[in-house]
Amino acid sequence: MSRNKNEQQVDLEKFNEKTSLFGYELIRDVLLPNLLGTDTHEILYWAGKELARQYPLQNRQDISRFFDKAGFGLIELNKEQRNKQIYTLSGEIVQARLEHAQPSFNLEAGFLAEQIQTQDGLYTEALTEINQKAKVVSFIVQSDIKDRLSIEEPLTHFIMSDRKVNEDEESSPISNELTEQDDIALPTRSSRHEL
Template sequence: MQNNNEQSEHVYFVNQLYRDFLLPQILGDDTEAILYWAGKQIARKYDLASYEDINSFFTITEFGSLSKSKEKKATITFELSGQNVTDRLNSGSHEFSLEAGIIAEAIQKETGRTTECELAINDKKQIVQLTARLD
């Protein structure tokens, strides 16, 4: 029987295999756009319609720990961190478009305003900053 640490390593390996190796090989130059679109589809399928929904989903899928860092009238900034994020960044993966798409769709559902999400990598802090921009 696997302990929790072994299970977590297994989930990370599977995520890395699909997200950081296989999908970019298949999707090529369209990886970012397709994963962003896929994230929006995931948010619709699992009815993610709030920050709390996104946060729970990211925890279950082991995408990382999500926190709100700033909220203004037309933007909401989140920080994604944690061991899986650190491991992905250290392995050279800077592809977080799936997460950005999930956030964009869920915030759009929550606010009723057209929303797009941009991301920025902070290698020094080992975090991904995701900024939802609302129209």
């Protein structure tokens, strides 16, 4: 299978190692709140939106895979209406964070809102609800169906893939990417990156 000249392939298998939950919690739930102070929730929400702009994904399945690989937790769509979606975030990292701290999940909420906003072309925001008893987080994602965005399609898309890299690609994926893109000054609208 030949790859498009503007696509990047990143092998997700290398991201399957477990990250230290303690290290993750230490940064997200101790260090960041100390640095950001009373503005922690707002700053993390907008940081999540900016992160989504840096990694625009093509579809909802890619969002789920990104959440898993980024260590955000397991996200699942529970309810969908015309302009409202409810997602549940769960998993080991979510449970651990809820047991040991008063965590903010606004980074994840901002990321989710911006991804859906970009994919649907509608102004979208997300609210966070934490259920301490069930050890899950809900995101209520609300889109304004009367107000379409006039945003351009991102220059690149990141495609989440668990496809195994074949031997030719495995030998030197970074040098292959650089060689393939040497002739390209700027990415085109059809550029895609696989994560």
